[in-house]
Amino acid sequence: MFDAARLFVTVGWYSYKALFIWLTPIGYVMSKVAVPLLQITVFALLARSLGLEPGQRVIGNAVQSAALNGVFGTMMALHGERNFHTLAFLIASPANRLVTFGGRILAHVVDGMIVVLLGLTFGVIVFGLDLSHANRVGTPLAFAVTVTAISGLGLLLGSAALVTRDILLLGNVAYWTLVALCGVNLPVDQLPEPLRMVAQVLPLTRGLQAVRLLLAGGSLAQAAPLLAGELLVGAAYYAAAYVAFQAIERVAARRATLELD
Amino acid sequence: MVAAIECQALTRSFRTRSRQGPREVLALAGLDLSVGPGTLFGVLGPNGAGKTTLVRILTTLLLPTSGHARVAGFDVVDHPNRVRASVGFTFGGDRGLYGRLTGRENLLYAGALHGVHGRDARRRAAELLDVVGLRESASRRVETYSRGMRQRLHLARALMHRPPLLLLDEPTTGLDPKAAREVRQLVKRIQSTGATILLTTHLMPEAEELCDALAVLARGRLLAAGRPSELKQRSSQPTVIEVEVETSPVGRDAVAAIRALDHVVAVEVLDEGQRQRVRVHSSGGSGPLLDVLRRLELHGLRTVNVREPTLEDAYLALVHG
Amino acid sequence: MASWLRAGLWATRAQLRQATVSAGTFAGVAIAPLSILIIGAFMLPGSPAGMARGVFGSTLVGMWSTVFLAASLDISRERTQETLPLIISAPVPTAVVLIGKILGNALVSFAAVAVVFTVAVLAGLFPLVVDAPLLVSGLVLFAVSSATVGLLVSVAYVVTRAATGLGNALEMGVWVLCGLLYPVSILPGPVEALARALPMTWSARVVYAAVQGAEDGERVGTPVALSLALAAATTLAAILLYRLAERRWRAAAEPHD
Numbered sequence: 001m002f003d004a005a006r007l008f009v010t011v012g013w014y015s016y017k018a019l020f021i022w023l024t025p026i027g028y029v030m031s032k033v034a035v036p037l038l039q040i041t042v043f044a045l046l047a048r049s050l051g052l053e054p055g056q057r058v059i060g061n062a063v064q065s066a067a068l069n070g071v072f073g074t075m076m077a078l079h080g081e082r083n084f085h086t087l088a089f090l091i092a093s094p095a096n097r098l099v100t101f102g103g104r105i106l107a108h109v110v111d112g113m114i115v116v117l118l119g120l121t122f123g124v125i126v127f128g129l130d131l132s133h134a135n136r137v138g139t140p141l142a143f144a145v146t147v148t149a150i151s152g153l154g155l156l157l158g159s160a161a162l163v164t165r166d167i168l169l170l171g172n173v174a175y176w177t178l179v180a181l182c183g184v185n186l187p188v189d190q191l192p193e194p195l196r197m198v199a200q201v202l203p204l205t206r207g208l209q210a211v212r213l214l215l216a217g218g219s220l221a222q223a224a225p226l227l228a229g230e231l232l233v234g235a236a237y238y239a240a241a242y243v244a245f246q247a248i249e250r251v252a253a254r255r256a257t258l259e260l261d
Numbered sequence: 262m263v264a265a266i267e268c269q270a271l272t273r274s275f276r277t278r279s280r281q282g283p284r285e286v287l288a289l290a291g292l293d294l295s296v297g298p299g300t301l302f303g304v305l306g307p308n309g310a311g312k313t314t315l316v317r318i319l320t321t322l323l324l325p326t327s328g329h330a331r332v333a334g335f336d337v338v339d340h341p342n343r344v345r346a347s348v349g350f351t352f353g354g355d356r357g358l359y360g361r362l363t364g365r366e367n368l369l370y371a372g373a374l375h376g377v378h379g380r381d382a383r384r385r386a387a388e389l390l391d392v393v394g395l396r397e398s399a400s401r402r403v404e405t406y407s408r409g410m411r412q413r414l415h416l417a418r419a420l421m422h423r424p425p426l427l428l429l430d431e432p433t434t435g436l437d438p439k440a441a442r443e444v445r446q447l448v449k450r451i452q453s454t455g456a457t458i459l460l461t462t463h464l465m466p467e468a469e470e471l472c473d474a475l476a477v478l479a480r481g482r483l484l485a486a487g488r489p490s491e492l493k494q495r496s497s498q499p500t501v502i503e504v505e506v507e508t509s510p511v512g513r514d515a516v517a518a519i520r521a522l523d524h525v526v527a528v529e530v531l532d533e534g535q536r537q538r539v540r541v542h543s544s545g546g547s548g549p550l551l552d553v554l555r556r557l558e559l560h561g562l563r564t565v566n567v568r569e570p571t572l573e574d575a576y577l578a579l580v581h582g
Numbered sequence: 583m584a585s586w587l588r589a590g591l592w593a594t595r596a597q598l599r600q601a602t603v604s605a606g607t608f609a610g611v612a613i614a615p616l617s618i619l620i621i622g623a624f625m626l627p628g629s630p631a632g633m634a635r636g637v638f639g640s641t642l643v644g645m646w647s648t649v650f651l652a653a654s655l656d657i658s659r660e661r662t663q664e665t666l667p668l669i670i671s672a673p674v675p676t677a678v679v680l681i682g683k684i685l686g687n688a689l690v691s692f693a694a695v696a697v698v699f700t701v702a703v704l705a706g707l708f709p710l711v712v713d714a715p716l717l718v719s720g721l722v723l724f725a726v727s728s729a730t731v732g733l734l735v736s737v738a739y740v741v742t743r744a745a746t747g748l749g750n751a752l753e754m755g756v757w758v759l760c761g762l763l764y765p766v767s768i769l770p771g772p773v774e775a776l777a778r779a780l781p782m783t784w785s786a787r788v789v790y791a792a793v794q795g796a797e798d799g800e801r802v803g804t805p806v807a808l809s810l811a812l813a814a815a816t817t818l819a820a821i822l823l824y825r826l827a828e829r830r831w832r833a834a835a836e837p838h839d
Contacts, residue, residue, distance in 0.1 A: 034751035042757050043621070046635060049764035050626045169609050176617035186625045195620070275834075320671050324832045345673045356664035361599040373592035374672035374679070376585045418668075 036065035036115055037122050043185050044127055055129050059215060060184035062119025063208050066112035066147045067154075071174045073108040074154030078161045105151040112147040113140070133217030142214050145227050146207030149234025150178070153203050155241035162248055178204050203237065206230040263334040265426050265457035266296040266319060270328035273314050273481075288314040290481035291328065296459060296474075298425070301452045303472035304461045305576060310478040312461035313352075316430045319459070320350045332426060346375065349419030350428040354435065355411060360404035364395050364414050367403055368421055375422035382421070389417035393447060409440030416447055427451065429460045433467060445471060465573040475572075477579050484579045492575045499526055501568040502541040502550055507561030511537050518556050522549045536563065589674040593682025594689070600659070601652035601690045611651050612697045615644030618763070619698060623707045633709045634793045637702045639763040642786055644694030645721070646728045646762070650753045653687045653732025657740045657824070670828055677821045684733050684817065688725040695721060713792040716802065720788035723809045727781035730816040731756075737823045741830075761786045781812035 040061040044054035123129035157174055161167045178184065181195055182204040188196055199205045210226035271292040274285050289311045296302045306312050317323040318330050321341040329336060335343040351357075358367050368386040372378065377385060390396045393413040403411065412432060419427055429448065433441035448471060452458055462468050468475055469489050476486040485492055511530055516539075520528050524545025531538040539557060543549050547567045554562060622636020660666045669679050702708045711717050735752060757763065759773070760782040766774050777783045784805040791802050 030749050030751040035754055038751060038754040038758050042754070042763060045758070045768055046622070046639075046763045047625065049768055050629065050632055050635070052626065169613075172611070172613045173609075176613045180617035180620040185621045190624050190627060191620070192624075320667070322667050322670055322832060342673045345671050348671070350667075350671070352664065352667065354664070356662075357667070358663075359596055359600065359665060360663070361602070362596060366596075366599075370592045370596050371668060373589045374668065374674050376589075376673065378585065378588045 032068065032111070032115060033118060036062070036068065036119050039065055039179075040119055040122060041126075044123075047185070054127050055123070056212065057185050058123035058127050058129050059120070059212055060208060061179075062116050062123060063143070063146060063211050064178055064182065064184045064204060065119055066116050066143075067150050067175050067178050067204070069108040069112035069115060070105075070147055070150035071154040071157065071178075072171050073111065074105050074151055075158045075161050075167055075171050077108075078158035105148075105155060108154070109144065109147050109151055112150070113143050116143050116147070131215055133215075135214040135218060135220065135223075138214040138218075138220040138223055139211065141220070142207060142210045142223060142227060145230050145234070146204060146211065149203035149207055149230050149237070152234040152237030152241065156237050156244060159241055159244035159248055162245075163251075178202060181205075183208050201233065203230065203233050206233065262298065264295045264331070265298045265300070265333060266294065266302075266459060267331045268292050268294040268315075268328070269330075271315070271318065271325055271330050272327045273311075273318060273323065274326045287481050289318075289325075292478075292481070292483055294476060294483060294486070296457060298457050299452075299455055300473050301448070301458045301460065301471055303468040303475040304459065304478060305463060305465075305468055305475055306461075306478035307463065307580060309480070311481040312478060313430055314481075315478075316350065316352075316428050316459070316461060319344075319428055320348055321345055346422070347424055348426050348428060349422065349424035350430070351412075351415040351419050351432055352430050355408060358403045358411060358414060358418075361402060363400050363402055364390065364406070364410075364417075365399040367414060368418055371418045372421040377422050385421055385423075386417075389420055392450070393417045394443065407440075409436050409443070412436060412440065412444055413447065416444065416451075420451065425456060427456050427458045429458060431461055431463070433462070433464065441467075465571065465576060469572045477576060479580045489572055492579075493570050493572055494575070499542040499544050500546050500570060501566075502543060502547065502553055503564075503566040503568070504539045504541075504553065504557055505533075505563040505565075506537055506539065506557055507563050511539055511557065511560055515556050515560075519549075519553055522552050524549050525553075586674060586678045589672075590678045590682040590685075593679045594686040597652075597656070597683045597686025598689060600656070601687055608648070608651075608693065611647045612644060612694060614647060615640035615694060615698050616701060618643055619702060619707070622763070623705075630709060631794070633707060634790065635763055637698065637707060637709060638789055638793055641695055641698045641721070642724060642760075642762040642782075642789065643757055644698050645691040645725055646756050646760075646782065647753060648691045648694045649687050649725070649728040649732045650735070650756075652690045653683070653729060654735045654739065654752075656683060656687075656733070656736045658736070661740060670832075676824060676828065680733060680821055680824060681817065684726065684729040686729075687732055688722075688729040691725045691728060692721075709793060711793055712795060717789060717792035719806070720785055720790075720792055723785035723788055723806065723813075724782060727785045727809055727813045727816075730781060730813045730820065734816050734820040734823065737820050737827060741823060741827045756780070756782060759783070761790075765790075779812070781809050781816055784809035784812065 040058050043057045043061050047054045047057045120129065120131065124131060153174055157167070157170045160170055164170075177198075181191065181199040182188070182202055183199070184204075188199045188205060191199065206226040207230040210223040210230065213223050213226070214220070271289050271294075272287070273289040274287050276283050277286050288309075292311070292315065304312050304315065314323065318325050318337060319332055321337050321344050324338060329338075331337070332344045333347045335347070337344050359370070362370065365386055368389060369382050372382040372385065386399075387396075390399045393416055395410060395413055395417065398406065398410060403414065406414065416429075416432070419429075432448065433444050436444065445467060448458065448460065460468075460471065472489060474486065474488055475492055477484045477492070516528050516530060519525060519539070519541060524543050525541055526544050527542040529540040529542075531540060537560075539553075541549065541553050546569065550565075550567065554565065618640040619636050622632055622634075622639055624632075625636075626632035657666075660669065669676060672679070699708070759769070759777040760766070760780055761777065762782075766777040766783055769777060787796075787805040788802060788809065791805070796802050
């Protein structure tokens with residue numbers, strides 16, 4: 001158990017360091033800071049121009065922008081292994097797959113939480129967001145649960161990154177589906193029924209509700225069912241990712257498709 | 262008659278950065294060169310000699326640091342557009358073509374950029390695709406072409422606007438022997454139409470096979486220029502005349518008589534069982550051959566071989582001293 | 583002149599081919615506008631303004647994102663695939679080739695129009711349009727404006743490394759600034775001033791004027807003229823910057839054999 005935990009952390013750190021794709025500080029700032037803040041601004045102003053309250057959109061987009069790490073970060077980590085031709089060494093190692101691939105998400109979860117905090121700070125300064133009643137214990141927990149659940153989706157999509165080059169498409173579909181359907185910019189019940197059903201099986205939907213509840217001063221007990229639901233959804237994605245990795249590894253080994261250029 | 266290419270004290274330096282700090286690299290150091298029209302002129306040299314730099318200046322892609330270069334009488338700095346209309350070039354390799362366009366489209370686009378349009382362009386493209394053997398592949402995207410096919414398409418593209426001067430920078434590098442031979446044959450065919458061609462290469466057999474005249478560059482300077490046969494004389498290697506005789510021994514008198522001939526530098530007699538081989542080193546090419554044969558004919562001549570110094574010998578002597 | 587026109591059209595054609603990426607990559611770019619379509623349409627149910635923002639805002643976002651994908655790395659790509667020497671050494675003025683590229687990228691952006699309009703019509707979300715010819719003109723203006731800015735970005739990328747770091751932020755920055763989803767009058771003063779200096783801001787106004795009527799009762803000729811003038815200025819800036827870059831390449835370059 002201890003060895004697995006150590007492997008989890010070690011792999012996570014080295015993977016993050018080795019495949020850190022932002023080559024310059026300005027690139028990092030633009031991708032991790034500017035893009036989320038611009039996204040928040042666009043939708044907050046859209047709401048305001050329609051006579052709607054921007055604050056909830058600020059919260060929604062701030063939390064959702066953690067998907068930059070959770071989805072893209074995780075996917076790119078795996079895709080990067082393929083690009084650098086290090087995948088073979090990884091697959092050929094005896095290390096537990098769930099631990100080695102799961103370890104990768106740890107750094108992205110932490111990174112993602114920082115992005116959420118930055119977004120909310122921006123919301124306070126620019127849009128006058130009032131967070132004075134926020135539940136100080138429950139809110140960070142809700143961030144962590146939500147970002148972790150989103151990373152499960154990223155891990156599942158990352159398994160596809162082992163065999164396909166069109167990962168930009170996958171990542172964009174996941175990212176923008178979360179923006180549209182998970183209550184980020186409009187209440188889920190305002191969506192047509194088919195889209196509402198999709199929202200129920202996505203990470204972020206329940207987690208975001210919990211975050212809003214806790215930021216408005218709600219108790220952890222009130223948010224607990226939502227967080228439990230979010231954890232369950234996240235766990236389902238992790239399980240699916242594990243099964244997908246095993247299956248893809250077997251198929252790829254048979255068809256020699258693992259290191260396709 | 263205006264020279265096709267004329268360089269006077271042509272100099273080009275670059276600033277490079279290294280751990281020791283920035284430094285100046287002299288890629289061309291006061292090059293004087295003249296190429297007559299209709300010539301197939303080769304430029305030989307090791308890596309870093311300045312061959313590609315020279316070609317890039319002549320194509321107006323690079324500005325000289327000092328000195329002059331003229332193409333068909335037009336200065337490359339003062340009249341770049343006149344030069345561009347007169348020159349076709351290839352840098353070879355896998356790049357330099359639009360992979361998403363077909364072979365034909367690459368030619369038509371290049372033609373459009375050089376003022377060749379409409380029916381004339383289509384006819385010219387078809388003609389060139391035939392010449393370079395790409396007619397069957399003309400409608401395929403270039404990204405599906407092999408390296409050899411791309412190189413032939415490069416040549417075709419350089420010729421779309423019928424330039425009087427063609428600059429080919431190492432046109433057969435990286436090609437397999439068959440593809441390389443095809444390119445060389447194409448180059449000869451192009452020259453037969455009257456075009457002037459300047460070709461850079463470090464392949465001696467290619468230079469010897471193709472070129473009317475050669476220049477040898479090293480470290481940005483011109484070491485020698487002339488016909489291949491003239492350059493071979495610069496070799497430090499003598500001509501070797503080797504005669505195998507039927508009956509031995511070849512007497513000392515015969516050996517002494519051969520050694521006394523003009524241009525004979527050394528004589529060796531090699532015993533091979535029943536027969537002997539007489540090896541004569543001559544500084545005068547194969548001039549002494551008949552006299553050597555006369556002095557050995559009493560022994561019965563079995564085989565005669567003459568090994569001339571090669572261009573490679575001359576090149577090595579010039580470049581590496 | 584005819585020769586230049588033909589060369590320019592060939593440059594457009596080559597650019598169309600170069601810019602036509604795989605269906606997968608395009609879909610990746612189209613997904614954001616579709617997401618915005620859903621948000622705009624259902625954010626304020628029954629609101630014509632919301633519907634207009636959803637449909638036309640997402641269209642404009644899609645057009646700009648498509649141009650950004652096609653145009654921003656264009657000059658860098660010509661460099662790495664070593665086709666830049668062909669353009670530099672051609673007797674045809676470089677401006678002709680660059681304008682050809684602008685047209686090619688503008689045409690590519692209409693793929694986004696096709697996708698968003700099709701989905702909106704099928705989903706029954708397409709709002710009534712007050713002035714259809716004006717809408718088409720506005721979309722064409724927007725396509726051309728976006729392409730001129732895309733080219734300027736492309737040249738800036740090869741002139742200065744700092745520009746490359748801007749990446750996605752530059753793409754989204756236009757969403758924020760150019761009134762694609764809301765009127766620029768709600769932006770703070772200095773930011774609004776910056777927005778008004780971009781050609782896309784004015785062409786977006788033309789599009790919304792066709793759908794909702796002109797803003798503040800202004801004559802539609804004003805945003806049309808400003809969009810054209812700023813697009814021309816951006817094109818000129820791109821050409822001048824490119825010539826500066828070309829001169830630097832020819833003077834500096836890297837050591838060769």
